[in-house]
Amino acid sequence: MVIGWFWKKRHELSEEVLERGLVLFHTVEQAIAGEKALKKAGITCRLVAPPPHLRKGCDVGVEIVLMEQTAVEKVLKEAGTPFIEVVHPKGERELLNIEKVTRLDNYVMVKAGNMKLTFDKNTGIIVNISGGGCPDIPYLYSQLVDKHLEEVTRPKELGRTLCALMLDRGWERALALWKGEELCSS
Amino acid sequence: MLLIAGTVPVPEMPLVLSPAHWEGDCLRLAEYDLPYTQGTMAMVSAALATTSYLGLPPPHVLTAGDIGTGSGTRLIYDYLAEHIEELHPEVLALHYCQPIIALMKKLYEAVSQLSSPPRLVADAGSMYAAKAANLSPHFDIFTPDPSEIAFLADFEASHPAYISRYLFENMEEKVTDLIEKAYACQGASKVLLVKGKVDYVAKEGKILHEIQEPNIPAMECIGGTGDTITGMVAAFLSGELDPEEAAVLAAKANRAAAEIVKPTPATRVSAIIDAFPQVFKENLCAWSGICIR
Numbered sequence: 001m002v003i004g005w006f007w008k009k010r011h012e013l014s015e016e017v018l019e020r021g022l023v024l025f026h027t028v029e030q031a032i033a034g035e036k037a038l039k040k041a042g043i044t045c046r047l048v049a050p051p052p053h054l055r056k057g058c059d060v061g062v063e064i065v066l067m068e069q070t071a072v073e074k075v076l077k078e079a080g081t082p083f084i085e086v087v088h089p090k091g092e093r094e095l096l097n098i099e100k101v102t103r104l105d106n107y108v109m110v111k112a113g114n115m116k117l118t119f120d121k122n123t124g125i126i127v128n129i130s131g132g133g134c135p136d137i138p139y140l141y142s143q144l145v146d147k148h149l150e151e152v153t154r155p156k157e158l159g160r161t162l163c164a165l166m167l168d169r170g171w172e173r174a175l176a177l178w179k180g181e182e183l184c185s186s
Numbered sequence: 187m188l189l190i191a192g193t194v195p196v197p198e199m200p201l202v203l204s205p206a207h208w209e210g211d212c213l214r215l216a217e218y219d220l221p222y223t224q225g226t227m228a229m230v231s232a233a234l235a236t237t238s239y240l241g242l243p244p245p246h247v248l249t250a251g252d253i254g255t256g257s258g259t260r261l262i263y264d265y266l267a268e269h270i271e272e273l274h275p276e277v278l279a280l281h282y283c284q285p286i287i288a289l290m291k292k293l294y295e296a297v298s299q300l301s302s303p304p305r306l307v308a309d310a311g312s313m314y315a316a317k318a319a320n321l322s323p324h325f326d327i328f329t330p331d332p333s334e335i336a337f338l339a340d341f342e343a344s345h346p347a348y349i350s351r352y353l354f355e356n357m358e359e360k361v362t363d364l365i366e367k368a369y370a371c372q373g374a375s376k377v378l379l380v381k382g383k384v385d386y387v388a389k390e391g392k393i394l395h396e397i398q399e400p401n402i403p404a405m406e407c408i409g410g411t412g413d414t415i416t417g418m419v420a421a422f423l424s425g426e427l428d429p430e431e432a433a434v435l436a437a438k439a440n441r442a443a444a445e446i447v448k449p450t451p452a453t454r455v456s457a458i459i460d461a462f463p464q465v466f467k468e469n470l471c472a473w474s475g476i477c478i479r
Binding site: 142160 | 223224254255282284285286318346347349355403410412451452453
């Protein structure tokens, strides 16, 4: 049965947040423009005062759903709104920035956080993507697998979530390996 | 009834509730054909292969399109929270969804009010949400991989992308410690099946089973091979096995399917799923005493 169901208005940020992130800007004007661009793109956000230990630019930041960090950065870049960075609310956590590389016969698997991307070292074709749990990952699988590392739209341009951001890091490392690092069988 | 809830990467897909069945090379839900690739449909396919073999009713699937906006996730969770009593599943398995803590809490509140609540299974984004909502101990089984057990063991982390570096480094070698930590910080479900080079089944803080053979490294590369394990676990639970036994059988079956298929890192999960009937026929009776004539 197909269920007719009304699209619900998005809840207020305070009701739904898995965890909040904060976009920091140099100026108040940029923060206001950033909030406007994000809301126009349908991203839940609000202007807030950053806590003192996170103030790097102006005294206004934009609070976001941390899960949507990838989409937020993309929208701000496309809107031409400069921002300093997206930070974890407690200011003490950083996104994982290490990758692990495993070689299996003619293939190379790059692991970044909870995501793995495997490519054929002879052709540069992405042959598999595994891991992750966000809804855009099966979509990214359909968009990237069987395509060349150099020809795909990068994951953070297609996806919206932190899983997509991790996959993007894996893709970036895989591309660097394909372009230059020696690929030795192990 | 086994009810599997999770999104599919088809933006225009409305909210659909339907039993799953095969239609050629596709899974059919209502009038929709969906390929059984990585994600919710790989899980559903593995569950359907299992229920078909065991002669159980097919899994019902509640799904909607979502490519990361959370739109389909909201439809699924809102519908579940409002209709869980009339659906009254014996097993509720939650899968690829945007991890939205408020929705998970709302659903759990509805589930907890049922006179006979379902067995609860979670993997992927739904597992992330359950952990972030501090609901892990209320779930019967989670099926994390090593990076996800590191997340469950990290009290502060909101997503596997934010786990501590020290937990991420050499995590495959530290899985047993991470399992212990996950239970200690209330990040673990009652039973855990940690999928990896070695599959660990743990219950109430103790590792009860380690499944290591056959070890086929290519499986780690193949998108959906974790989803198949979760699907089989859910299906075995719907056949009234307990979570510990369901976990052991699912882990063994996945490895046995890989042994038949002999995958490369480029193999698709559909090839693994297609081998399950043979795996069950050849092994299930010996493994569990479940003998289908």
